[in-house]
Amino acid sequence: MTTRIRPSSKRCAVIGGSGFLGRHLVENLLERGYTVTVFDIQRRYELPGVVFHEGDLCNKQALLAVLQDVPLVFHCASPAPASDDRGLFQRVNVDGTRTVIRVCQEVGVQKLVLTSSASVVFEGTDIKNGKEDLPYAKKPIDYYTETKIQQEKLVLEACDKDKGFLTVAIRPHGIFGPRDPQLVPILVDTARRGKMKFIIGDGSNLVDFTYVENVVHGHILAAEHLRPGSALCGKAYHITNDEPVRFWDFMSQVLVGLGYDAPRLHLPYLLVYGIALLLWLLAALLRPLVRFKPTFTPMRVALAGTHHYYSCTRAKQDMGYQPLVSLKDAITRTVDSYPHLRKGA
């Protein structure tokens, strides 16, 4: 059993705290006795004990005002991967993260915990039990991933024990749970449009889907174990449910739980990937004239048809991480949290 390390001060800021993961993180931090400040471009909720600041993390002055006297900062802001907007990803994930680091250093923040992504090593081909020492993707599957790589490098390289500025990156994968705006809503929308009939590939590919509370737990453990002498400084950590599951079994369980049919017919992976690539190119070419967003993007097809699961052994060893909620319970809780997405609702 690992001893729980109490931070000297329980004040923290969550950049991106209005988002799906951010809000779960804020709620959990409050339960654990932290005082929380949220910085986000939008305010989506009110919570007693939380101070909100609406602002863009690219705005140095706005950040300077908010991060004064804050010893611990969680940075979990990012544009949504589906936006596929190269300029926006560069501005927020790379330039904005540089600003976050500079401000943290200027005002004397002691710890910065970044939400990175396990996808920083994913190139669209199989990853089985991937460890953190896998090289960054040389050909990232999209702009989002490209900028998440640069963001992670910036944060980890900024770690400086001598100056008392400690950084760590958490790499979750396939986060799901109540209020997730991506996975379940996109899945249900695809099913409602009658497009969820096919399994891409043979359906045996194993993937990590990670319950949001486990991801939050990993973030807080990392913050609490990040100390000048600890192994965590300047390192990345996979946080998963530690229960790789067949991609299509997971999708089917969610769909059936919500009253929809599970996909049954198989389509060859390369065929679907080729079509998705063509549609993506067409959408990019026609963008000045018409805007259409294909459901099956090359990125989604790659994620749906390959193995991509990761080892969280390093997190277990260095911070005593263990998932708190099993995949079975997590799916039940998630399905129950979306009554409005049930078939016929």
Ligand SMILES: NC(=O)C1=CN([C@@H]2O[C@H](COP(=O)(O)OP(=O)(O)OC[C@H]3O[C@@H](n4cnc5c(N)ncnc54)[C@H](O)[C@@H]3O)[C@@H](O)[C@H]2O)C=CC1
């Ligand atoms: N959802 C997933 O499956 C995974 C997510 N991640 C990472 O987790 C983090 C959180 O993701 P989610 O909660 O799913 O996304 P989300 O879209 O729900 O939350 C992101 C938040 O960042 C805020 N934000 C965006 N641009 C901003 C800016 N310029 N200034 C201030 N705030 C800004 C948004 O308003 C939003 O509230 C992101 O860094 C994402 O890359 C990593 C792996 C998997």
Ligand SMILES: CC(C)CCC[C@@H](C)[C@H]1CC[C@H]2C3=C(CC[C@]12C)[C@@]1(C)CCC(=O)C[C@@H]1CC3
């Ligand atoms: C239409 C169907 C074939 C697929 C529907 C589900 C997908 C929307 C999701 C399945 C895997 C998810 C995933 C992410 C977003 C939502 C999915 C594509 C991420 C790209 C989110 C950001 C990350 O950092 C990595 C995630 C990997 C898994």
